[in-house]
Amino acid sequence: MKNNLFTYTLRIADDSLILGQRLSAWCGHGPVIEEDIAMTNIALDLIGQATSLLEYAAEVEGKGRSADDLAFLRFEHEYFNTQLVEQRNGDFAVTMVRQWIFDTFRLPFYEALQRSADKQLAAIAEKSLKETKYHWKHSSEWIIRMGDGTEESNKRVNDALTLLWKFSDELFYMDQVDQDLIEQGIAIDLETLRPAFDERVQLVLQEAGLQLPDSKWKLNGGRVGRHTEHFGHLLAEMQYMQRAYPNMEW
Amino acid sequence: MVDESTIWHYLEEVPDPEVPVLSVIDLGIVRGVKVISDQEVEVTITPTYSGCPAMNYIEQAIREVLSEKGIGEIHVQTVLSPAWTTDWMSESGKEKLLAYGIAPPVNETDKLVLFGDAPVVKCPQCGSEHTKMLSLFGSTACKALYQCQDCLEPFDYFKCLR
Numbered sequence: 283m284k285n286n287l288f289t290y291t292l293r294i295a296d297d298s299l300i301l302g303q304r305l306s307a308w309c310g311h312g313p314v315i316e317e318d319i320a321m322t323n324i325a326l327d328l329i330g331q332a333t334s335l336l337e338y339a340a341e342v343e344g345k346g347r348s349a350d351d352l353a354f355l356r357f358e359h360e361y362f363n364t365q366l367v368e369q370r371n372g373d374f375a376v377t378m379v380r381q382w383i384f385d386t387f388r389l390p391f392y393e394a395l396q397r398s399a400d401k402q403l404a405a406i407a408e409k410s411l412k413e414t415k416y417h418w419k420h421s422s423e424w425i426i427r428m429g430d431g432t433e434e435s436n437k438r439v440n441d442a443l444t445l446l447w448k449f450s451d452e453l454f455y456m457d458q459v460d461q462d463l464i465e466q467g468i469a470i471d472l473e474t475l476r477p478a479f480d481e482r483v484q485l486v487l488q489e490a491g492l493q494l495p496d497s498k499w500k501l502n503g504g505r506v507g508r509h510t511e512h513f514g515h516l517l518a519e520m521q522y523m524q525r526a527y528p529n530m531e532w
Numbered sequence: 533m534v535d536e537s538t539i540w541h542y543l544e545e546v547p548d549p550e551v552p553v554l555s556v557i558d559l560g561i562v563r564g565v566k567v568i569s570d571q572e573v574e575v576t577i578t579p580t581y582s583g584c585p586a587m588n589y590i591e592q593a594i595r596e597v598l599s600e601k602g603i604g605e606i607h608v609q610t611v612l613s614p615a616w617t618t619d620w621m622s623e624s625g626k627e628k629l630l631a632y633g634i635a636p637p638v639n640e641t642d643k644l645v646l647f648g649d650a651p652v653v654k655c656p657q658c659g660s661e662h663t664k665m666l667s668l669f670g671s672t673a674c675k676a677l678y679q680c681q682d683c684l685e686p687f688d689y690f691k692c693l694r
Contacts, residue, residue, distance in 0.1 A: 330583025
């Protein structure tokens with residue numbers, strides 16, 4: 283039971299941590315300064331959420347590991363983020379489509395998790411939901427602007443959807459960890475979130491003049507520690523300081 | 533014996549490092565004060581945003597101010613619930629923001645409405661309502677960037693969080 287709660291919390295934490303890490307790579311490279319600031323702000327929110335979640339995971343585990351240990355000293359197969367969030371930044375359209383799919387899932391997820399029987403997860407969800415509303419509004423507006431923009435922006439956002447949509451299904455992945463915690467009122471039955479997710483996806487795509495790709499191909503594995511090839515490269519960079527200078531502190 | 537209202541009063545001297553015109557009391561991030569003994573006090577705070585990088589600084593500043601007042605042992609706790617919103621900011625805090633050149637939060641429609649009317653944010657310099665948002669995200673997590681269309685000054689808006 284304790285182990286399940288640890289895994290469940292890590293899965294949420296790692297999504298925030300890894301997407302925050304990906305987004306922060308845009309710092310200083312944004313297409314315009316406002317967007318540079320927006321992406322780093324969103325990265326900061328995500329890393330803040332990851333900090334709260336990893337602190338809680340460390341406490342649940344009770345083996346003396348800290349949030350920093352969990353963030354920086356696990357091996358690749360011990361991270362449980364979805365494969366979606368580890369995908370490379372690509373161009374701006376790829377970054378925004380990745381963000382938008384994730385935000386569209388996170389909204390109903392946090393809305394539901396606020397009512398979790400686990401008080402700390404509920405508190406983190408209540409806090410994070412308010413930030414996620416801003417993220418979703420921002421990414422959705424970009425999907426609309428690019429879809430309904432120029433021929434070039436439309437092509438790029440379409441290519442990004444084709445590249446990333448196959449990873450969206452993993453956001454709804456559930457296994458025995460979830461089942462056990464759902465029975466205790468702690469975890470969310472993710473199937474119940476699909477209508478809200480689908481509705482928001484369609485709302486934005488219609489306004490953007492875009493359609494989901496035809497392919498029904500779905501990928502998953504991240505939730506049980508199987509990652510795509512890009513993930514190792516991300517970790518190498520993210521963990522460099524702790525691996526090179528063990529136990530260094532800020 | 534020092535009482536709770538004295539501690540609350542002392543905390544008015546602790547500024548928010550990013551918006552120094554506001555105290556942590558104006559901002560509404562102090563959730564509780566407990567006097568354990570003449571020498572020992574517990575203060576509970578909550579972050580504005582999850583990733584607020586000022587939290588460590590604020591904790592340190594609370595310790596400094598209270599120890600200057602002669603409190604020997606100071607515990608600072610962080611809680612997340614109930615989550616902070618801009619509704620926790622005091623009315624005098626909003627006035628101080630405006631005088632400082634930052635537009636205070638106004639009631640906004642829900643962020644989840646994509647195509648609704650944008651809120652009217654008055655220019656803190658000339659008072660004009662003819663302003664436009666340049667970016668939803670600004671110099672800190674809690675601000676957005678606006679520009680006045682009349683006096684042309686760009687300004688920060690302390691955005692509504694709910």
